[in-house]
Amino acid sequence: DTGVSQNPRHKITKRGQNVTFRCDPISEHNRLYWYRQTLGQGPEFLTYFQNEAQLEKSRLLSDRFSAERPKGSFSTLEIQRTEQGDSAMYLCASSLEVGLDEQFFGPGTRLTVL
Amino acid sequence: AQKVTQAQTEISVVEKEDVTLDCVYETRDTTYYLFWYKQPPSGELVFLIRRNSFDEQNEISGRYSWNFQKSTSSFNFTITASQVVDSAVYFCAILPMFSGGYNKLIFGAGTRLAVHP
Numbered sequence: 001d002t003g004v005s006q007n008p009r010h011k012i013t014k015r016g017q018n019v020t021f022r023c024d025p026i027s028e029h030n031r032l033y034w035y036r037q038t039l040g041q042g043p044e045f046l047t048y049f050q051n052e053a054q055l056e057k058s059r060l061l062s063d064r065f066s067a068e069r070p071k072g073s074f075s076t077l078e079i080q081r082t083e084q085g086d087s088a089m090y091l092c093a094s095s096l097e098v099g100l101d102e103q104f105f106g107p108g109t110r111l112t113v114l
Numbered sequence: 115a116q117k118v119t120q121a122q123t124e125i126s127v128v129e130k131e132d133v134t135l136d137c138v139y140e141t142r143d144t145t146y147y148l149f150w151y152k153q154p155p156s157g158e159l160v161f162l163i164r165r166n167s168f169d170e171q172n173e174i175s176g177r178y179s180w181n182f183q184k185s186t187s188s189f190n191f192t193i194t195a196s197q198v199v200d201s202a203v204y205f206c207a208i209l210p211m212f213s214g215g216y217n218k219l220i221f222g223a224g225t226r227l228a229v230h231p
Contacts, residue, residue, distance in 0.1 A: 031217065042118075042205050042221030043159070056218065089157065095217065102149070103219060105159035 002026060004106035006092050012112045013082055020078045021109045025094030032075050033103060034067055036060065037089040046090075049075060082113045116141050118206050118222035126228045127196055135191045135225045137206030143167075145211040148182065148189045149219065153203040162204075165189065196229045203227070 005024045013019050025032050030051050035043035046065070048056045051072035061067075064082075069075040079086055089110050093103035117140040127133045139148065150162040163173065165182050173180050177194045193200055207221045 033217070033219075035219075040223065042207070042224050043219070044221070045218045048218065091159065093159075102161045102164055103217070104161065105151075107156065107158045110157075 004092055004094055004104050006090075006106040006109050008109060009107060010110045010112075012114065014114050015082060015084060017082055018078065018080045019082055019111060020076055021090055021092075021111075023075045023077070023092030023094075023106060025074070025092070026104055029094035029096055029104070030072070031095045031103075032069055033093045033095075034075070034077050035091040035093065037091055037108070038087075043091050046077075079111075082111075084113045087111055087113045116143075116208060116210050116220050118208050118220055120204075120206055120222035120225050122225045123223070124226045124228070126230065128230050129198060130195050131229075132192060132194050133196050133227065133229075135193075135204050135206075135227070137189045137191065137222060139187050139189065139206070139208045141208060141210050143210040143212050147209040147211070149207040149209065150180065150189075150191050151205045151207065151221075153205060153224070155202070159205070162191075193227075196227075198229050198231055201227060201229045 007022045032049040034046040037043040046058050046061050047067050049069040052069050064080045067077045089108045091108045093105045095101045095103045119138045146167045148165045152160045170182050179192045181190045203224045203226045205221050205224045207219045
């Protein structure tokens with residue numbers, strides 16, 4: 001399977017715990033994006049990487065959130081001290097650098113904070 | 115402001131009916147791209163179409179067609195002869211080229227389409 005993969009697919013945690021999600025983009029894609037989708041809403045942009053550089057962060061990304069993309073390959077999104085409001089689907093997407101290519105999305109990680 | 119409005123929250127049709135999903139957008143940019151994505155129950159967003167702001171030509175792909183009208187800031191999506199497999203949530207999105215940042219898609223809230231046998 002050469003699509004975008006995300007792990008884990010589901011995560012249940014207690015409030016106050018830290019969680020980390022992983023995204024593996026399509027191998028030749030330089031651009032990587034994180035979005036958050038809450039129930040009944042469309043995805044909302046969180047952050048964007050071009051190779052290993054994090055070039056943009058949304059205001060939605062509070063200081064409890066941190067994303068990395070070491071070596072410009074896979075990316076991780078960590079949420080510290082989770083809150084119930086963090087419960088959502090976290091989607092990763094990737095695209096080619098050349099031109100305007102469509103973003104290919106992974107299956108998402110569904111986070112439930114109890 | 116950059117915004118996408120999908121006024122239809124849910125649509126229910128019987129198989130073989132035609133259905134149109136509405137999308138209205140707002141942007142300051144003169145150059146932008148519009149997209150439609152499908153999200154089946156499995157959750158993964160599936161790309162359907164991209165259209166740039168300078169190309170108002172309508173497009174047909176099999177049972178799918180898209181009507182882009184800049185004058186009304188609309189990019190509507192029609193499924194002809196709907197099938198049960200079309201049941202999903204459909205998202206319209208805009209990518210403003212200058213004020214939107216780095217390829218940041220702005221999505222509408224989605225329209226849930228249920229096609230019944």
